[in-house]
Amino acid sequence: MIDLTPRPLRLLEFYEDGEAARHFSFAVEPLAGEPAAQPGQFFMLAVPGVGEAAFTYVSPPDAEGRFSALIRRTGTLTAALFALAPGAVLGYRGPFGRGWPAAGPGERLLLVAGGCGLAPLAGVIDSAAGELQLIYAARNRAYQVLARERARWHERHALVETLDQGDDGRPQGHPLEALARVLDEDGLPAKVLCCGPEPLMLAVARGCIDHGLPASRIWLSLERRMHCGVGLCGHCYIGSSYACVDGPSYRYDEYLRLLAASGQAAATALPPQPC
Amino acid sequence: MQAYELDSPERLRNHLARERLLYQPQADGQGALRWQRLDDPAQPFVVPAEPPVFSAKAFFFAEREALFRYENGRFIALVPEARPQVLFGLAACDLTAVAYQDRFFAVDPHYQARRAATLLVGLDCAHSCRHGFCAMMDSGPEVRAQTADLILCPLAQRWLLLVASERGAEVLAGLALQPAPADWAQQRDAQALQVAVEQGEQEEIALGCAALNGETVDSQAWEALGLRCLGCSGCTSVCPTCSCFAPLQQPSAGGVVQERVWDSCLYQGFQQEASGHNPGATPGQRVQRFWYHKFGEDFRQRFGRDGCVGCGRCDAVCPGGIGVHQVMKRIGEP
Numbered sequence: 001m002i003d004l005t006p007r008p009l010r011l012l013e014f015y016e017d018g019e020a021a022r023h024f025s026f027a028v029e030p031l032a033g034e035p036a037a038q039p040g041q042f043f044m045l046a047v048p049g050v051g052e053a054a055f056t057y058v059s060p061p062d063a064e065g066r067f068s069a070l071i072r073r074t075g076t077l078t079a080a081l082f083a084l085a086p087g088a089v090l091g092y093r094g095p096f097g098r099g100w101p102a103a104g105p106g107e108r109l110l111l112v113a114g115g116c117g118l119a120p121l122a123g124v125i126d127s128a129a130g131e132l133q134l135i136y137a138a139r140n141r142a143y144q145v146l147a148r149e150r151a152r153w154h155e156r157h158a159l160v161e162t163l164d165q166g167d168d169g170r171p172q173g174h175p176l177e178a179l180a181r182v183l184d185e186d187g188l189p190a191k192v193l194c195c196g197p198e199p200l201m202l203a204v205a206r207g208c209i210d211h212g213l214p215a216s217r218i219w220l221s222l223e224r225r226m227h228c229g230v231g232l233c234g235h236c237y238i239g240s241s242y243a244c245v246d247g248p249s250y251r252y253d254e255y256l257r258l259l260a261a262s263g264q265a266a267a268t269a270l271p272p273q274p275c
Numbered sequence: 276m277q278a279y280e281l282d283s284p285e286r287l288r289n290h291l292a293r294e295r296l297l298y299q300p301q302a303d304g305q306g307a308l309r310w311q312r313l314d315d316p317a318q319p320f321v322v323p324a325e326p327p328v329f330s331a332k333a334f335f336f337a338e339r340e341a342l343f344r345y346e347n348g349r350f351i352a353l354v355p356e357a358r359p360q361v362l363f364g365l366a367a368c369d370l371t372a373v374a375y376q377d378r379f380f381a382v383d384p385h386y387q388a389r390r391a392a393t394l395l396v397g398l399d400c401a402h403s404c405r406h407g408f409c410a411m412m413d414s415g416p417e418v419r420a421q422t423a424d425l426i427l428c429p430l431a432q433r434w435l436l437l438v439a440s441e442r443g444a445e446v447l448a449g450l451a452l453q454p455a456p457a458d459w460a461q462q463r464d465a466q467a468l469q470v471a472v473e474q475g476e477q478e479e480i481a482l483g484c485a486a487l488n489g490e491t492v493d494s495q496a497w498e499a500l501g502l503r504c505l506g507c508s509g510c511t512s513v514c515p516t517c518s519c520f521a522p523l524q525q526p527s528a529g530g531v532v533q534e535r536v537w538d539s540c541l542y543q544g545f546q547q548e549a550s551g552h553n554p555g556a557t558p559g560q561r562v563q564r565f566w567y568h569k570f571g572e573d574f575r576q577r578f579g580r581d582g583c584v585g586c587g588r589c590d591a592v593c594p595g596g597i598g599v600h601q602v603m604k605r606i607g608e609p
Contacts (some may be wrong), residue, residue, distance in 0.1 A: 001384040005343040005352040048345040049531045051524050053549075075549030088362070089348040101460075137437070191371050225523050225548050232383060234519030234538070235546060238554075240573030263490055264560070 002230050006046040006091025007031075012066070013086050018145035021072040021116065022082065023058070028092045030065040037061055040099030040249045042220060044229045045069075046091025050080045054226040054244070056120040058146065060095075070119040070145050096117055096229040100124050101219060106267045107190035108132070112117070112179060112204045114196020115139065117144050117181050120221050120248075125153055132163050133182055133189070137175035137200065140165040175200065176207050183211040193249075195221035205252045215253035222248050239264065261270025276420065277444065278455035279311060281434040284320045284427055287396075288363050290450050292316065295394065296360040298334070300327040310334070310362070320364065322429060325404045326586055330369045330515030331362050332376060335389045339536045340524075354386055359380070364398045367415030368407065368586040370422035371517030375528035377516055378578060387462035397423035397439070401466060403473040406587025406600065410471035411480055414584040416468040428463050433586070435459055483603025488572045492606045494559060500602060501558030503595035508539035510565065510598070513588040519545075540564050566602055 004179070009028045017023035046052045053075075061067040063084035073082050081090075100121075103109050108131040111121050115138055126134060127151075134153065138144045140163055153159055160182070166172030192208050194201045201220045208218050224236035224243040231245035239258030241247065249259075259265065281287060291297060292313055300308040300323050341353040365373070397418035400407075409415030418426045424443035428435035431515050435455050438444045466609040484569035486492050513518040521538035522555065538545065541562070542545040557560050568574055569583040583599065590598030 001387065003384075006350045008348060008350065046345075046350075046533075049524060049526070051522055052533075078549070090592070091345070091350055223548065223552070224554065225546050227520075230382075232380070232518070233521065233535075234540065235521075237540075237546075240567075240571055240577055258573075260490060260572050262571060263277045263487070263492060263494075263563055265494075 004093070004228065004230075006044070006052070006093050009090040009092035011084055011086055011088040011090060017070060017147060018116075019142040019143050021070060023068060023070050023146070023148075024081075025066065025068050026090070026092070028061060028065040028067075030063065031144055032062065034263070035095065037067070037095035038099035039127065040120050041095040042120075042225075042226075042229075042244075042248065043069075043092055043094030043096065043182065045077075045081070046093070047077050047080045047084075048089070048091065049054070050077050052091070052093075052227065053077045054096075054229065057095075058119050058122040058149070060123060064171070070122075072116050072145075093229060094127060097244055097248050098153070098246065100221075101191060101251075103130055104190065106130055108186075110182060110189035110192045111135070112175065112192065112194040112196070112200075113137070114175065114200040116145055117142060117194075117196035117200075117221070119195075121193060122149055124193060125149075125157065128157070131155050133160075133186070135160045135162070135175055135178045135182065137162045137164070137178075137196065141165070141167060176203055179204060179207050180211070183208070183213070188213050188217075190217065190275065192218045193221075194219065215256065216251055218252035220252055220255060222250055224248070242269075276299040278437040278459045279438075279447075279452035280455045281436040281452065284434055285316075286321055287425075287427070287436060287450065288313070288434065289316045291361045291363065291394065291396070294359065295316070296358055296551060297358065297363055299363040303328070315361075320399070322398070323364070323366070323404075324402070325409050325591075326366060326369070326407075326588060328374070328588075328592075330372060330586065330588070331365055331511055331518075332372065332515050332517075334360070334362060334393065335373070335386050336376060336380065336518060336520075336537075337385070337389075339534055340385060341523060342522075342533045342535055344527065344530055344532050355388050357388040359392050359394075361396060362395040363396045365395055365423065366398060366400055366409075366586075367418040367422070368409045368412075368584040369407075370395060370397050370418055371412075371414035371580075371584045372586070374419075374422045375516050375578065375584070376518060376581070379516075394425075394442065395423045397426040399426065399428040399463065399466065400470055401429050403470050404587065405428040406598070408447075408474050408477045408480055408585040408587065410474050410585075412581060412583055412585035413479045415464060415467075416470035416474075421530075428459075428466070430462055430466065435463065473535075479600060479604040479607055482607030483605075484570045486607045487566060487570050492563075494563075496606055497563040498557060498559030500597050500605060501560070501562045503597045504541060504558045504562050505595055506539075506541050506543060506558070506561075507594060508537075509592040509594065510538060510589040511539040511541060513592050514569075515584060515586060515588070516569075516582050540568070562597065562602075566606075569599075 162173030236243040239262035426437040
């Protein structure tokens with residue numbers, strides 16, 4: 001049987017990490033036999049008196065149950081979370097969902113992230129054994145997240161950063177141009193992992209396909225409203241799948257098949273959103 | 276299947292009610308039937324001509340229930356108190372829906388606690404209800420063997436009682452019963468066939484289902500149907516297989532209680548995210564979603580059968596006139 005009751009989680013500390021975004025450290029009592037969280041999986045964070053919402057790990061729980069998460073203040077639950085001080089007791093359920101595919105031996109990965117979409121890719125970058133390239137798009141410098149991690153990653157990996165509005169107010173690079181350049185200059189990677197606003201992800205996927213990369217080598221992390229995390233409450237559907245158990249990482253060809261079978265076209269109801 | 280002859284359903288009912296809470300469809304004073312607790316053993320059992328307004332799903336998947344309490348830094352699981360109960364007189368369609376939800380909620384402790392404490396007594400339909408098409412949806416008219424503990428079958432002159440599970444056999448202890456005549460199965464089959472004939476070909480359902488899975492219905496057709504959807508959740512409330520729920524935090528003495536309540540994919544905010552992004556932003560998309568969940572081939576593969584059991588309740592309840600028959604007719608039209 002599943003357990004819908006959270007375990008106590010302690011808010012250890014946090015620091016500002018991008019506009020309206022904080023990097024939180026949490027600690028949860030480890031459970032014997034608990035599966036280790038994989039990059040791209042998520043957990044349900046309970047704020048007592050407000051509710052639960054899904055967030056991804058930047059670093060997964062260690063042996064002592066300590067982990068970190070990058071959270072942007074967006075709705076009522078995050079507003080309540082941002083009002084709490086270190087030491088506060090919250091609730092935790094997880095890990096949930098299907099994370100990113102593992103890189104095979106010698107495989108080169110290309111990661112494309114937009115805005116907060118960098119967070120679920122952090123675990124991939126930190127645990128990468130092989131070659132890895134990263135394109136990170138954000139609406140402006142203030143909106144960029146994971147500053148400390150990016151400083152570290154710059155030393156080890158090829159990292160391209162683009163801004164919709166650069167410091168002078170003009171665009172500084174463009175994620176799709178950066179993508180095309182990387183694909184042209186370095187050839188096709190083994191896999192592309194992408195997370196960001198859905199229109200960006202779909203544009204990235206199309207860009208990859210235009211360069212000859214099969215859809216089966218492109219992975220997207222889809223955001224949907226999630227309440228239960230265990231495939232029951234019904235909110236996070238994508239076609240006949242539930243993003244909380246079948247995703248949030250979807251192979252692009254699977255995603256297209258799910259949408260087609262359910263009669264939905266990709267991106268029909270997606271307003272263009274900046275990263 | 277062991278078969279007995281039964282002089283009256285009330286004799287069986289009152290036997291079962293001795294050690295369990297017993298519920299049966301009873302007149303609600305508003306011209307319809309609702310599942311209600313039997314208080315008076317003298318009350319007759321009336322064979323429903325039309326299904327109860329609500330199916331039996333709320334007995335297991337509660338319309339509103341507490342999941343856990345938060346108090347003094349601790350989360351305390353709240354598992355429902357399950358008392359032995361019997362649902363007496365479930366139609367084949369509703370029993371198929373219970374079996375469908377048994378599978379969907381297989382690992383849900385709240386659902387299963389209630390389900391394990393419940394005895395299911397099915398009732399074969401002798402006539403079709405107004406909107407029913409169970410024969411086409413492979414959920415009736417006769418109760419499917421794996422879906423009930425006991426099955427009542429009203430024949431012209433007498434009642435049959437069929438034992439459909441070990442538990443069903445056990446609860447008959449102490450009840451003197453005569454074996455049914457040798458041709459009981461033929462009589463039962465003939466009656467089921469007659470009900471299926473009453474329901475007719477149901478061509479619009481077949482055509483609509485083919486169109487839905489053939490990906491030939493364009494978004495404009497769905498939006499036209501969406502115009503008629505009031506987002507009232509009537510269909511999802513009465514549908515015996517709908518299972519979506521939403522969380523609700525309620526203050527309680529010294530803490531908060533997390534509840535879950537029935538939700539509806541026809542509500543505008545069902546998929547709305549905190550960012551404002553809403554993958555189900557238009558009424559047409561939401562109407563399409565509902566019917567895809569009931570008839571989509573992918574869901575059939577995933578859950579072992581169609582999500583629709585052909586009870587016809589959505590036809591009866593929808594104020595916009597987009598119950599199953601009208602939706603299937605419109606999308607199935609060339």
